[in-house]
Structures are given as structure tokens and as C-alpha cells.
Amino acid sequence: MNPLSFVVPFDVPAALAQIRAEGARFVAGGTNLIDLMKERVMLPQRLIDINRLALDTIEDDGHGGLLLGALARNAATAYHPLVLERYPLLSAAILAGASPQIRNMASNGGNLLQRTRCHYFYDVGVPCNKRAPGSGCPAIDGLSRQHAILGASPSCIATHPSDMCVALRVLDAVVHVATQEGERTIAFGDFHRLPGEQPHIDTTLAPDELITHIALPAAPRFAAHSIYLKLRERTSYAFALVSVAAMLDIGEDGLIREGRVALGGVAHKPWRVPQAEALLQGAPDAARFAAFADRLLEGAQGQGGNDFKILMARRSIVRALAMAVAGTHNNTGHGSTVMTRGAA
Structure with missing residues (x-):
């Protein structure tokens, strides 16, 4: 048994004071942390329950964007009228994940901080550089x-x-963070790290x-064409082999003025190459989408067991873009289109 203390701060300064204790971890919904504790992957000495903090609101930012509280639950976010109206892509992505019970508990901030589901990471009986730096990567x-x-x-x-x-x-979100020295912001593209030589460090959050919250800039031009x-592997409660978030x-005149695409399930972080997105401008045809897919997947390399993902990702990008051209309405509020084995 791992002994630990449990504290419940009622404001942000008190929470920040508590987190400086050795072995301390914040807990909100606990949908990932508690699993990791059960498997003895993470063994905090102090849990700081932050659910009493006033960080659960979802509100207009006064400029056509939204502020998503870090403690707002995933389900509340997905079904919020302003999210459905302005960011149907976000609603669909949230509803594609986990199960209704988990979405009711999981917090927005916790979603950003969840750790990989690599089976070697979860098995404390084998080496894992993410869990024990320098021990090796059996995957x-x-x-x-x-x-x-x-990546x-x-x-x-x-x-x-x-x-x-x-x-x-793809929504160019910005993460707002509280520290004992004040507040700072992190562009979403900079929030998660690639593994490099320090795979045990997942994010740039200290x-x-x-x-405290996630800011979404206004994006009305994309609401009608997103997917x-x-x-x-299966239609319920499974993590992505490949996922595509696409907005056009x-x-x-029917021409694409701007496009944005990010991939999930293929890297240590959501994978996006903004410099490649200029290739999407122009007539929405399969050849253009295929050329963009090749650029986005430049440098992709499998390990044998996941080689199929390269072709699957390429076909998925082309398919998602074609679906986005057709319009958002088939994807609003109902999660993802699902396939099982093989390429799209």
C-alpha cells in the first residue's frame, strides 16, 4: 500500500502552495491518474483535490471565442450550446473519446495532461523510458x-x-496557466512535447x-466545413489508430481559402504541419488532398507492427478532407466515423 495525504484547497493560491510539496499531484476527475496509481505507474505522496476551485465555467470571451474552464467536464463541454454552434469539431472529437461515464467525470485540463496508453508504460514489470528514464523502450x-x-x-x-x-x-487553442509568480499562456502547439531524449516529460507545463482555462479564438469561417x-479497433471506448481533425x-466560389489538419494516434503529440496547409488552397479535389497528405506525413516511419498506419493515415486525410468539403452537419455532436482494421 502506498500511503498518501489528501488535501482540498478552496482557491488557486492555496492549490499552488500545496503542489510544491514533494510527490504532490493535482486530481480532478481522476480518470487517468487513478488508473495509473492502481497499476503503480504513478505513486504520488499527496493528492490535491482541485474540484472546489472556480474553474468550471464555459463562457464567451467577448471576441467571438470561448474560454473553457480547466475543471469543466468533457461532457459539459461537448454539449455546451456555444461549443456546438461555434466549434462542432471540438464537440465531435470529445464525443469520439472514452465512454459517457468517463466523459462525465473527465476534466478539460485533465484531458490535456493524460498520459500515453502504451501497454509497456502501464506494465511496471518491463523497462520503459517514459516511466523509468534510461531503462529502454521495448516497444x-x-x-x-x-x-x-x-516525431x-x-x-x-x-x-x-x-x-x-x-x-x-487545429483550433489554435491557447492554454492559460497559473503559477506562484503570476499567469502565463502556452500556445497549444507548444504545450505537448516530442519525446527526444526526455520522453518522461510530456508537456511544457512545470x-x-x-x-486554469483553455482559450479558443473565434473561427466562424470553419464551422460549416469541419470533421x-x-x-x-472497435466502435466503443478505443483509442485511435489514426484520427484526423480537418477544418476548411x-x-x-467553391474554392478552399484556408485549411487546417491535425492527426491523432500517430505521434507523441497532436501532429500538425502549418507550413503544409498552403497546399490545401484552391479547388477541393482528391489530387490536392493527396499531395497535402504526402507532405503532412513526410518522414513517417513504422516499426513493422505499425507500418500499416502510414497508408491508413494518408487515406484518412484524403477522406476527412472530402467529408469536410461536404459539410459539418453529418458529424455534429455524434463523435467520429469509425472503422476497424485496415486502411480507410
């Missing part, structure tokens, strides 16, 4: 079906599990910082 020569094809390193080929984060990446496509701004 590289082992079972790699769920693992990364982009990996010799130290780690794990993938980030979140669906919500893939949508937040251990003594607290996410979240998720390919997984299409003019009255």
Missing part, C-alpha cells in the same frame, strides 16, 4: 501496432491518446503550475 522491437509513425525517437515511440487535443490543435474522423474555409 521498438516489440508490439508496436498502436505506436507512433511521426518518435530512439527513446520512445508512444502516442498521445487524446481526441480532444487533436481538435484543440510541475508546480496549474491549468473529426477516428479509426480504431470554403468561399462562395
